[in-house]
């Protein structure tokens with residue numbers, strides 16, 4: 544086994560890691576099952592060596608984790624000691640991927656590398672493979688094949704929390720997906736979480752005063768939710784793990800929600816001094832009744848996948864062991880249906896509520912803009928930031 548040890552020309556992040564040795568061993572990946580993806584994977588590994596720009600520790604940890612998941616499967620190493628910073632960071636990144644299948648990890652690795660060097664030929668395939676990756680950044684990876692445009696939240700070390708940039712990336716991804724050649728668009732997450740909602744550092748790290756940040760937040764949130772309200776094609780959520788906050792409330796605007804039985808659904812808005820968004824103040828009572836909606840949106844009751852299914856928020860629950868395979872097989876079959884008929888039928892189902900949903904979205908954003916400036920919310924965000932420091 545030839546080991547390729549990559550020592551950066553300079554220490555990339557002395558504050559976090561003294562020296563980050565990024566070891567990617569060239570291993571014989573066994574008899575090729577899918578020659579092409581294996582070839583892409585090895586090409587991507589070589590591309591990593593040629594990267595001229597420092598991708599940052601987060602990305603390097605992600606590459607390390609995806610590489611290990613793709614070659615060794617789920618994390619099988621004991622957790623390093625608390626003072627072994629480098630290996631503990633690597634262990635956590637790998638462990639955060641949970642039971643992500645090797646093929647998915649391999650594909651995510653290739654996608655991540657190609658997003659780092661977009662001009663690179665991460666794929667050795669012809670036109671078809673090159674079409675698979677259509678847009679995205681390091682945290683939102685968009686691929687399109689088999690009639691499905693897949694929008695992947697790809698920030699597993701932060702439980703796929705949504706940054707300001709990711710909101711913009713998703714708006715663009717939906718805009719592109721609405722006119723591309725795919726029949727269906729699906730959202731899913733990398734790692735053990737679907738999405739832990741809004742990145743709670745969005746506001747504390749925003750430039751300008753908190754009033755300006757709240758105002759910008761309301762504008763981007765309104766545009767973000769409108770892009771879901773107006774999306775013309777079948778929109779499916781593939782909830783691969785726990786979902787928090789806006790990733791849960793948005794489900795009321797999806798056309799189908801398939802969940803792994805390890806998924807949970809949590810909207811801790813009162814705990815955060817906030818209020819509901821993504822039209823959930825209307826869609827949740829409509830879907831599950833006002834009492835169940837109150838338990839979620841006011842009291843922050845966390846639902847299991849089965850409870851969410853029983854309340855109508857989830858269309859179907861699958862065993863974790865067969866979830867990915869069953870869901871993507873089903874969606875590939877659905878994606879073969881006549882796309883115009885599906886689009887027109889969706890328009891019939893949704894058209895009577897669109898105007899109402901836009902108005903509800905506007906009101907929720909105005910309310911949230913005020914909430915973000917409230918003492919209750921600011922204290923809650925500070926508590927979240929300081930919780931680790933107490934450890």
Ligand SMILES: CCCCCCCCCCC/C=C/C(=O)SCCNC(=O)CCNC(=O)[C@H](O)C(C)(C)COP(=O)(O)OP(=O)(O)OC[C@H]1O[C@@H](n2cnc3c(N)ncnc32)[C@H](O)[C@@H]1OP(=O)(O)O
Pocket residue numbers: 700701702704705706707710739740741742743744745746749756757759760761763764787788789790811812815817820931
């Ligand atoms: C200019 C302003 C722009 C604003 C942009 C628009 C704003 C739109 C806002 C729309 C309204 C949305 C509301 C919501 O979504 S409310 C819900 C927000 N989410 C949460 O409250 C979840 C917070 N996270 C947690 O409770 C836990 O992390 C969680 C239970 C999810 C997992 O716990 P666990 O112990 O398993 O893992 P860690 O806590 O160690 O998490 C691993 C690392 O990931 C970081 N993390 C996780 N979630 C978030 C998050 N939501 N925001 C920021 N960071 C998050 C966590 O801090 C860990 O990082 P470190 O390893 O660096 O500590």
